[in-house]
Amino acid sequence: MNHLLSIAELDRAGIERIITQAARFAEVSDREIKKVPALRGRMVLNLFYEASTRTRSSFELAAKRLSADVVNFAASGSSVEKGESLKDTVLTLSAHKPDAIVLRTPWAGAAELVSRWCSAAIVNAGDGQHEHPTQALLDVYTLQQRLGGLDGASIWIVGDVTHSRVARSNILAFQAMGAKVTVAGPPTLIPRHIEELGCDVRFTLEELDGADVVYALRMQRERMTETWVPSLREYATWYQINGRRLGPRQVLMHPGPVNRGVELSGDVVDSPQAVITAQVEAGVVVRMAVLYELLAGAKEPDPVARRQKTAPQPA
Amino acid sequence: MTTAHPLVRCPQGAADLLLRDVRVLDPRERIDARHDVRVRGGEIADLGTPEGLEQLEAEELIEGQGRLTLLPAFFDPHVHLRTPGQEHKEDLETGTRAAAAGGYGGVIAMPNTDPALDSAPLLRSVRDAAAREARVPVGFLAAITRGLAGEQLTEMAELAQAGALGFTDDGQPVQSAGMLRKALQYQRLCGGVLALHEEDRTLSRGGSMHEGALSAALGIRGIPTVAESTMVARDAELAGYEGARVHFQHLSCRASVETIATAKQRGWMVSGEVTPHHLLLTEEDVRDLDTRMKMHPPLAGEDDRQSLVDGLRAGTIDCVATDHAPHAREEKEVPFEQAPMGTTGLETAFAALHTGLVLPGTLSLGLLVERMTAGAGLFDLPLPLIARGEPANLTLVDLDAEWVAGEHGWESRSENCCFAGRAMRGRVLLTLAAGSVVYRERAFSVVAA
Numbered sequence: 001m002n003h004l005l006s007i008a009e010l011d012r013a014g015i016e017r018i019i020t021q022a023a024r025f026a027e028v029s030d031r032e033i034k035k036v037p038a039l040r041g042r043m044v045l046n047l048f049y050e051a052s053t054r055t056r057s058s059f060e061l062a063a064k065r066l067s068a069d070v071v072n073f074a075a076s077g078s079s080v081e082k083g084e085s086l087k088d089t090v091l092t093l094s095a096h097k098p099d100a101i102v103l104r105t106p107w108a109g110a111a112e113l114v115s116r117w118c119s120a121a122i123v124n125a126g127d128g129q130h131e132h133p134t135q136a137l138l139d140v141y142t143l144q145q146r147l148g149g150l151d152g153a154s155i156w157i158v159g160d161v162t163h164s165r166v167a168r169s170n171i172l173a174f175q176a177m178g179a180k181v182t183v184a185g186p187p188t189l190i191p192r193h194i195e196e197l198g199c200d201v202r203f204t205l206e207e208l209d210g211a212d213v214v215y216a217l218r219m220q221r222e223r224m225t226e227t228w229v230p231s232l233r234e235y236a237t238w239y240q241i242n243g244r245r246l247g248p249r250q251v252l253m254h255p256g257p258v259n260r261g262v263e264l265s266g267d268v269v270d271s272p273q274a275v276i277t278a279q280v281e282a283g284v285v286v287r288m289a290v291l292y293e294l295l296a297g298a299k300e301p302d303p304v305a306r307r308q309k310t311a312p313q314p315a
Numbered sequence: 316m317t318t319a320h321p322l323v324r325c326p327q328g329a330a331d332l333l334l335r336d337v338r339v340l341d342p343r344e345r346i347d348a349r350h351d352v353r354v355r356g357g358e359i360a361d362l363g364t365p366e367g368l369e370q371l372e373a374e375e376l377i378e379g380q381g382r383l384t385l386l387p388a389f390f391d392p393h394v395h396l397r398t399p400g401q402e403h404k405e406d407l408e409t410g411t412r413a414a415a416a417g418g419y420g421g422v423i424a425m426p427n428t429d430p431a432l433d434s435a436p437l438l439r440s441v442r443d444a445a446a447r448e449a450r451v452p453v454g455f456l457a458a459i460t461r462g463l464a465g466e467q468l469t470e471m472a473e474l475a476q477a478g479a480l481g482f483t484d485d486g487q488p489v490q491s492a493g494m495l496r497k498a499l500q501y502q503r504l505c506g507g508v509l510a511l512h513e514e515d516r517t518l519s520r521g522g523s524m525h526e527g528a529l530s531a532a533l534g535i536r537g538i539p540t541v542a543e544s545t546m547v548a549r550d551a552e553l554a555g556y557e558g559a560r561v562h563f564q565h566l567s568c569r570a571s572v573e574t575i576a577t578a579k580q581r582g583w584m585v586s587g588e589v590t591p592h593h594l595l596l597t598e599e600d601v602r603d604l605d606t607r608m609k610m611h612p613p614l615a616g617e618d619d620r621q622s623l624v625d626g627l628r629a630g631t632i633d634c635v636a637t638d639h640a641p642h643a644r645e646e647k648e649v650p651f652e653q654a655p656m657g658t659t660g661l662e663t664a665f666a667a668l669h670t671g672l673v674l675p676g677t678l679s680l681g682l683l684v685e686r687m688t689a690g691a692g693l694f695d696l697p698l699p700l701i702a703r704g705e706p707a708n709l710t711l712v713d714l715d716a717e718w719v720a721g722e723h724g725w726e727s728r729s730e731n732c733c734f735a736g737r738a739m740r741g742r743v744l745l746t747l748a749a750g751s752v753v754y755r756e757r758a759f760s761v762v763a764a
Binding site (some may be wrong): 008050086087097105106107108109113127128129130147163164165168178191192193194196288 | 333479526528531532533534535536537604647648650651652653754
């Protein structure tokens with residue numbers, strides 16, 4: 001694997017390899033000293049064209065736990081605001097010889113484009129409304145931990161599918177892992193032909209009780225101004241996941257940040273079914289696994305094992 | 316009402332040449348046979364039996380040896396030459412050089428320049444520039460509304476006197492039915508065809524590609540085909556009601572073709588054009604998000620493509636137009652959603668269509684030639700004919716020549732061609748426009764007098 005650009009280019013074995021590695025790193029996270037030297041001397045560049053605190057800091061933490069050097073480059077307040085093109089920004093930053101570039105942009109296909117312009121490994125941290133592959137991987141990891149496996153699981157993705165890169169990556173990843181995916185939401189926010197990705201489509205939550213996992217998407221307030229839905233109130237009436245809709249054995253997921261009272265009611269966010277904080281925790285280890293896979297390669301000795309030999313942890 | 320000559324170009328010498336033993340194909344003249352063709356003083360002076368004409372003094376001899384084919388020069392009613400204001404993409408000289416290299420003997424330039432061609436003084440100045448710079452004759456459409464803003468009609472009558480062949484807000488479609496109706500009514504005074512880019516912006520806004528399975532998978536906002544077809548239906552009805560003449564530009568979907576077929580049955584004065592890329596490519600070609608595949612209207616589905624081919628064959632769609640839309644490299648070397656719409660097309664149109672439609676047997680060569688020249692007639696210009704006494708508007712092609720689009724660079728200033736890198740069969744060797752040699756393929760050797 002040279003880059004992580006999309007879930008579409010991964011198969012089940014590829015996904016499993018990453019989450020298996022992530023599970024090994026999870027053990028490191030519980031130690032007192034949370035670092036391994038796997039990527040010592042390597043440089044990871046975070047290049048973010050959209051505001052993002054969680055994803056960026058998750059990648060930063062992942063890189064630092066692998067002992068890599070991290071440089072953060074945000075488009076706002078930089079040369080980008082002076083009119084520098086994506087290509088020139090990438091070429092300029094490439095002069096610092098980063099080993100990996102973590103890229104978030106508002107444009108579909110931008111990560112793929114950048115991978116053609118430089119020699120660094122590219123990690124797509126969100127390209128427009130296309131894909132967000134590390135989110136899907138951490139969601140698979142979280143479910144794997146919770147359910148033991150996704151084979152045969154029924155997963156409902158609820159909300160604004162049209163504008164969601166998370167939805168696109170997760171439909172592909174959940175299906176690759178053997179789950180049955182249903183997307184549900186207002187007809188204005190479910191793109192035509194989305195069923196050709198292999199998922200079912202529903203416009204109400206009447207059959208939601210058949211789901212093993214309910215994955216709620218963030219409902220962005222700016223969608224109101226373009227009248228995708230008449231009001232947040234009407235949206236919440238029909239699509240909010242709340243105590244009445246969520247069954248006791250169903251797992252609740254959300255990519256964050258949550259709009260309490262819109263796509264999720266406060267009580268379900270705080271319920272034991274919600275694995276939202278587990279998703280955030282999984283984010284770091286899964287991103288460690290991705291960076292490790294890209295930069296250290298699967299053939300190298302296991303970094304956790306090596307560390308245990310050279311510097312045993314206190315019991 | 317037009318007082319200025321409709322087409323302009325820079326002065327060039329009249330050709331004197333003898334094309335010996337070439338296959339002459341002109342569907343309108345019902346010729347498809349080997350002939351010697353003499354061009355004298357820029358006119359087709361003689362059509363003789365092969366090897367039957369003697370080379371005259373000071374006459375260039377071109378040996379066809381029965382392998383080369385002589386066609387009437389093509390005519391493109393829809394190109395963007397970008398002058399004034401966007402000469403970094405193209406100008407009158409480079410754009411018409413690209414036309415000549417593609418076998419075109421005449422083109423019509425769109426007015427969505429910067430500023431838009433919306434006043435007579437501006438139109439005159441651009442025509443003056445064309446009279447110095449244009450290698451092949453160029454006609455101009457003027458804007459329907461001032462600044463292409465869709466709010467106030469241009470002085471269409473004065474523009475027609477200054478040489479406008481017709482009117483269009485290409486690139487910024489007329490959204491208001493009421494505004495378009497006024498333009499259609501005004502046509503009774505000013506004449507000229509109204510050429511319409513059909514796109515309902517309330518349906519297409521924010522879209523970068525065809526709305527289909529691929530746009531859903533890529534998360535790129537789609538443009539539904541109804542953004543075009545509902546406007547075609549609206550404007551066909553308006554044209555029928557007002558008894559006006561309209562020409563539908565760059566058609567892209569089945570519903571539009573069906574609407575035009577119905578309109579023609581009703582006797583409404585409508586015509587249509589289709590581009591080589593809509594005839595040959597579909598949304599599948601957009602999968603890699605190559606920005607050269609991004610254009611208005613977007614490449615649609617295979618069923619739509621098929622309907623366009625059928626429509627062109629049946630005559631529902633009257634002609635081929637390239638919608639040659641050059642953009643600078645840095646403008647296209649950006650993420651797909653940020654890139655401007657458009658592909659160049661003049662230098663590849665014939666070869667691409669010959670390779671993609673004629674060789675597989677979908678269209679006959681004669682029909683393709685008819686459709687690649689018919690655009691002139693739609694704008695009341697004389698059609699190129701291969702007959703004694705006609706001005707020499709001729710294209711000599713080698714139908715067996717194999718090449719790769721773009722392998723030797725481009726005559727156009729821009730290189731955003733959707734066919735770049737594709738294997739082509741059929742190559743333009745020589746183009747004569749209005750009696751002058753305007754293009755000669757570099758590797759094509761000729762025997763001098």
